[in-house]
Amino acid sequence: MKIIGLMPVKNEAWVLPTTIPHLQKFVDEILVLDTGSTDGSQEILAKAGVQVKAGFYHPGHQNNYAAWRNTLLDWGRQKKGTHFVWLDADEAFTSHFLPEFRSFLALLKPGQKLALDWLCLWKSPYHVRADTCIWKKITKDFVISDDGISSFIESQVRHEGRTPGITVHPIVVPREKGAVLHFQFVPFERFQMKQAFQRVRELWENVLQKGTRYEDAALSINRNYAITLDDPKARPTRLPTEWYQGITGLSTLSQAPIGWYEEAILDFFSLKSIEWFEPLQIWHIPTLWERFVKEVDREPKSQKIPIHLQLKSFARNRIINPINQFLKGTL
Secondary structure, eight states, X not given: OOEEEEEEESSOTTTHHHHHHHHTTTOSEEEEEESSOOSSHHHHHHHXXXXXXXXXXXXXSOOOHHHHHHHHHHHHHHTTOSEEEOOOTTEEEOGGGGGGHHHHHHTOOTTOEEEEEEEEBOSSTTEEEOSSSTTSSOEEEEEEEOOSOOOOXXXXXXXXXXXXXXXXXXXXXXXXXXXXXXXXXXXXXXXXXXXXXXXXXXXXXXXXXXXXXXXXXXXXXXXXXGGGSOOTTOOEEEXXXXXXXXXXXXXXXXXXXXXXXXXXXXXXXXXXXXXXXXXXXXXXXXXXXHHHHHHHSSOOSOSSOOHHHHHHHHHIIIIIHHHHHHHTTOO
């Protein structure tokens, strides 16, 4: 058994000193594809003894994220890995999973995956959401026993699966045995800027590259990302100490800088008028709101799609398009 961690990275210096040393306790080797870091991430990885290859992110262009993961997968196979761990830079296994980690991996058949609860830590590295929200209970596959043939579908631009191939009958680790800590929400201002970047990028890609109708794309993006907004009803609960014991640098994560996301958003604004992005729910972020007011000389009109466009989108997607597909014989 050779366990290799495969990780795509861009500008994650805020969290790599915490997650990389902890991941090294679980795996035999870590391979990273860096897609253009400028914040010292590559230096941190090199100091930790992690091997790094270069990939590139292009603002305003279609980036094939699945291709990046396939590059990592091929690299891992060249290194003779039998089991691949797919944690992102802002994730870590809970400490209490370590004693039984390899025993769970030994149960996997080639192509089979290991799934764990994905614990979304809320504004603190020690607290997880406990209220009735989508973040309370999410289970994802993070490990695969390699079958030598599974891969990521490169037609998927983003939001590809975490592990390659189809997930069928994974072995699910009970939370009391192990889980994955997700630190993305801990520096909350950074997280909000990241989600704004995701919205801006998706509107650009969906409308200008895929040909999606503008109002449909904006409405869909706002709906999909609504769960990432702040929630005054959130009720976090503290994690058991043994779940994060031995993980270093946790106390500094909430002070992480905003990072590259704001600059990337401004790059998109320079490619298209800032008003073009006005329907997106991003103007709750003070610096973006101030930017809009400065450039347009007024406040953003709304963070929501106007009701007449919502009705138009609903009618097209739920009534007109199905009728046309039926008449064409495609339904």
